[in-house]
Amino acid sequence: MSSHMMSSMKKILPVLLICCTVMLVGGLAFNVQDVAAEDAAPAALKVDTGDTAWILASSALVMMMTLPGLALFYGGLTRQKNILSTVLHSFICLCLASIAWVLFGYSLSFGPDVGGFIGNFDWAGLRGIGADPHPVYGPTIPHEVFMMYQMMFAAITPALMTGAIAERIRFSSMLWFLGIWSVVVYYPVCHWIWGGGWLAQMGALDFAGGAVVHVSSATSALVACIMLGKRMGYPNTPMPPHNLPIMLLGAGLLWFGWFGFNAGSALGANGLAASAFVATHIAACVATVVWMLIEWMHRGKPTALGCATGAIAGLATITPAAGFVGLFGAIMIGLAAGIVCYICVSLLKPALGFDDSLDVVGVHGVGGALGLVGAGLFASKAINAAGNDGLFFGNPKLLMVQLIMIGAVAGFSMICTWIILKIIDVVMGLRVTQDEEQEGLDISQHGEKAYHV
């Protein structure tokens, strides 16, 4: 063994020690739980293999959305010197969020309710989450499958934010931000709406995450990108996307995965899944075409980046409504997505002047909110008996609830994000140095270059 190796081993020792400690402590706790899981399981509901197959596939699809889907979609949009850093943001977010989810996140989000605000720790470490279905969270699939499916949502949500702060945030600050944000923002919001919390009790409808996923992350992203400041040279220096084919690949994979995201949220392979699948696809198609047409009229040429942006806007917008609206609703929502998001990304953002590097706010934030409103308008019990009727089906109350949900989630997310980032800024700083930004985050933060000819 070379002496270099010896000294290297020493550097690694601390990690080894920490890991071993975790191993011992954790070992005792978990082994108990694994056994406990067996005892605690209820035995009444029956697993349906077809439903389970579809949610297994959907879980894989949603994980694929984060890596490589979102990672490459964002990565292709940055400048060449920052692609690896941008991909890593999604990549590591997936890992950290997943680990936190099984340790305590799932319990806080979906565990037994505490005051309508958050779950308790009963299900920490997946205690009691096994092969038997949960009566509410998918009565025909193993509870563990539901937990896992939701894990992928908990992973992609913070990853979405990274697009707004790309190309200038310190890697370590980003990790802390993503981690703390998951606990402080995501788990509560998820609980309010999907875990039986106060918004759920009010009857708020969010099929696959317009508020839980898109509004929460995008409003946080808005705060974050303003606090972080503009990239050096923005908006005077042109910063064109360095690799549009990679961006298009990412967009295509996101679309593909979104079927798991939305149609999977039916928690079974049934008519509702089919209806959500169709609504998702059609809204994306309509939004793409609308975006293309507006851009053509407004700028003179239809662009590939515009079409991809329209598609993602359509997908984000239909998300909260996919399982509640019929074909007509889906078309209207796609239409609205194309028009409104186009205006926000192409006109409002430049006018307001914040530097949301990859347009998280205009696409996901605006889209998510729009879709929640759309559900308030077009939802119909004829499509989903477990849903509700929207304004156009004679029930104005739902729209009110939807607006409350948007306001509550947006406000809560923004305030929490502001506090979290202030603390991180004081403790360790948020932004790389000017020289590091100049050189690119790939070299300065990661010691790598993406391409070698």
Place this chain on the structure above:
Amino acid sequence: MSSHMMSSMKKILPVLLICCTVMLVGGLAFNVQDVAAEDAAPAALKVDTGDTAWILASSALVMMMTLPGLALFYGGLTRQKNILSTVLHSFICLCLASIAWVLFGYSLSFGPDVGGFIGNFDWAGLRGIGADPHPVYGPTIPHEVFMMYQMMFAAITPALMTGAIAERIRFSSMLWFLGIWSVVVYYPVCHWIWGGGWLAQMGALDFAGGAVVHVSSATSALVACIMLGKRMGYPNTPMPPHNLPIMLLGAGLLWFGWFGFNAGSALGANGLAASAFVATHIAACVATVVWMLIEWMHRGKPTALGCATGAIAGLATITPAAGFVGLFGAIMIGLAAGIVCYICVSLLKPALGFDDSLDVVGVHGVGGALGLVGAGLFASKAINAAGNDGLFFGNPKLLMVQLIMIGAVAGFSMICTWIILKIIDVVMGLRVTQDEEQEGLDISQHGEKAYHV
């Protein structure tokens, strides 16, 4: 709000107005239908969740074939200045074809028969297409799932054609062409064969679309590329593919998606799906190896592009036969695909001198027709009781019918395409200017460049 924004808003107004009108008119029509759907549904057949799960997954896979699969496969093969344009062709085709499909395409293709030639408008706007199965179109899956699965076929078929006319067609002419072609060619042909039309009544067998998808699109592509003329400089200037790794990625994704295309056409997760899955995979493997060997002997070296072309040829060729032939048939069909398509792409095309940019005719057209003949030879009721026996199983009649199908589809497609393109040419022109072609379609049609270093 800046004054720039104001003037931009004005430009967008017309679109907003059009959209709102569609909204109002459509709204009335659709809402009625959504309700009607409830009433009209039959209640006898039972949805099987396992079958439904597989067709949901297959639908997602087939959509993924078009974007990003085909889009990148074609995009990697063009020159660098045309990749975005080529990707957009598939991308927008997916969107337009899907929208048309739900509005009226599905009804024209699969709706109640009108004289064996086309469906009627009964199912326009998905009226009556809901969670209940249709007795013929998948008795164990929601009718809406079948509609959606077929939608993806209606989307990829015109997209296939774009490979033949890439690098020189005007974007707007392409849109009109794809749109009109879908109505005039695809819906009738699809109805003839899969919608209970005259060819179906004659007993023509086309499992997953050798005639409906490949022959129709490739023969049209042949006409289109001849009418459009050669690319400037072809064949003297070398036009090597600009990014083979992206092409290989596309080929791999196409293969992956093709399992949904062919095995999904069993409309269930059963033995037939398994058999079609194996046939598909093995034919592709055999065709790849055969192509590689021939190229090695003939040109001295086996190439990556050759292998990928062989694989796609194998996949296209097995498509019509996948659910009717056994292992031996699949191997023979793969063998034939490799040999015949190689000859067409590598020898016949240069000899005949037309400029089919990305070899749609030699790969999809020849492959599709070959596979239809293959079904006529190797089909066996032992594999699929709903099918028929081929020549080698003692039934020469099937082969006759298959040949009629090829001839009818090819002739009809070519004539219609010729007429459509003539009209478009007169009205708006088909081809970009020489300067635009020189500069590349990405900049000239879309104002973008794919890569920025």
Place this chain on the structure above:
Amino acid sequence: MSSHMMSSMKKILPVLLICCTVMLVGGLAFNVQDVAAEDAAPAALKVDTGDTAWILASSALVMMMTLPGLALFYGGLTRQKNILSTVLHSFICLCLASIAWVLFGYSLSFGPDVGGFIGNFDWAGLRGIGADPHPVYGPTIPHEVFMMYQMMFAAITPALMTGAIAERIRFSSMLWFLGIWSVVVYYPVCHWIWGGGWLAQMGALDFAGGAVVHVSSATSALVACIMLGKRMGYPNTPMPPHNLPIMLLGAGLLWFGWFGFNAGSALGANGLAASAFVATHIAACVATVVWMLIEWMHRGKPTALGCATGAIAGLATITPAAGFVGLFGAIMIGLAAGIVCYICVSLLKPALGFDDSLDVVGVHGVGGALGLVGAGLFASKAINAAGNDGLFFGNPKLLMVQLIMIGAVAGFSMICTWIILKIIDVVMGLRVTQDEEQEGLDISQHGEKAYHV
């Protein structure tokens, strides 16, 4: 027809002749079998469509792992002049291994046992493998589905090896090596462990292929890369990966596909699949984070390549244990994967000095063995009643058996590989010439360049 075409036709004639002969001979044999399949099938077990849907999807996922997943993961890591060659290795391996599998490989691996060492030829050409389930190999899915699912494992295993010998092996020698290796090494090892052979009889546990896939291929790769010698210039000339985004794409697709690999090995859409799915995902997440942290401490910066390597190490390591261990076991195994594989790749390999181009040994070999030990430690009947208890659940015997399995598979693989390569070396040589290596394998072996600006 041009005279050039004529002479070309002549060159192709031999291939045509060979193909036709195969066709005639094979035709007789197979047709009998196709019919025989019908007769021989047992009729007792019932196919479950949900389980079948999941294994169909899993088969597609595992095929996607090889192409484009592994192909691009490896391809992005090589130098630019060798990417096509590297991709082709995986691509052609997929094709050859699949063809061999249906012809005789499946029978040798899983067919009726001969002395605990190998299967016999009863199932050659898929004789008797049809829609009915096999009582052991998936009692709820068509036997053909199991065969096909296993085919994808037989394809990716030899493909894994190609990473160790990339950038210098002759293409034809590679083909012979992969082909012979499959027969001599893979089929026996697979039979020993999964086909009811002697290791299975001893109670060795290998859920999704730690020994069958990873140890067998990686120990063979070690022998191969030593026999082949170092790449010219290694280790003095820097050989950075030429395209990390493509590598990351490959890694992401591998992760996505690994759900099919591991959770699919439950052979159904059930609680066990869910448990394996979670274990797989969490182990990968933990290993990624651990690798990142160690690298950060040890080298000063966390890298994208490091994270991706950690993820693959985690996935390879959990593979044999995925269906036997609970959450705690998965976390521990992920932890071990990150630490041990890091040391092997980053310190041991340079110290020992062999040139394993893309780190097959340190990631897959070490990972696979580690996971087999992990199963011996953390396996629990509470998770999988068909499994066993490991050391930490009071059964030290299992660990012994696991160690025997590792030793037997490693020893057998290494000896056979050495013999195979010696013979190939004598017959045709293993390595390209210095000039060819200098120029790159893409041009010298395949007459192509990956990128044209």
Place this chain on the structure above:
Amino acid sequence: MKMIEAVIKPFKLDEVKDALVEIGVQGMTVSEVKGFGRQKGSKETYRGAEYTTDFIPKIKIEVYVADNQAARVIEAITRAAKTGTVGDGKIFVSDIANVVRIRTGEMGESAL
């Protein structure tokens, strides 16, 4: 001896090469450059951020020739590279002191 550098439109490369080969030039070295001049670049738009590139892709050809060949080379390039529109490019001529062929060590005009 003379060094003749020409900045031309990329798609003219093959024609220029052929013209040079025709008059007996046996070697040249080519590189991709970006030119700034009277010719203006195309407009690009990315999500509403519009900009015009000032730098336009060009090809630079370097040919080293004996003094007496220079005029013919310049004439050949001018002829082959010309489209008559702005941005056709320029030719720069300068003197060089010596040439060495690495393979043989030859010097001066015989090394060309």
Place this chain on the structure above:
Amino acid sequence: MKMIEAVIKPFKLDEVKDALVEIGVQGMTVSEVKGFGRQKGSKETYRGAEYTTDFIPKIKIEVYVADNQAARVIEAITRAAKTGTVGDGKIFVSDIANVVRIRTGEMGESAL
């Protein structure tokens, strides 16, 4: 006439271009090069294989100007490209014999 070649830091290109345009330069040709000099490259690590690149990305600008303009051009480049840290780059000046504008056939200073 003079050929002025400047090797500069890539992110200074726009500033240098603007400075040149300001003093009336109407054309320039730019290429991507790699420089070796006092400035050292960043460390890269790939799976434990560490190395420092000796060659650092630089931009080379070529400007051809009339003799009397040379001093101003040099001054403009120096001013705009300077950061004061190692690696700012160098300017090389040499004489050229002739210039031809391909489009018109003009020669000498009027072709610039």
Place this chain on the structure above:
Amino acid sequence: MKMIEAVIKPFKLDEVKDALVEIGVQGMTVSEVKGFGRQKGSKETYRGAEYTTDFIPKIKIEVYVADNQAARVIEAITRAAKTGTVGDGKIFVSDIANVVRIRTGEMGESAL
């Protein structure tokens, strides 16, 4: 001072750089070029369309040195870049008038 331009085979870059550093050269600028000459390129085939590239990837090294160093630099490059096969490349030498170091404003040989 002299400008020494060498066109060499790409894989010889490291050796040439080392040889130059050894004899005291402190800076150089390198670019990727394509060469046309006696050496012929490899054959490529794409779906049956075969063609041989006339242009072969080469590396161009530019070194600016004091007059008295020129001979040693030429000798060092020739030695390090030589393989003895066609296509080893060429070295071109010309005079330059001035050098400026941007960082300090130094001029002439001290700026090298």
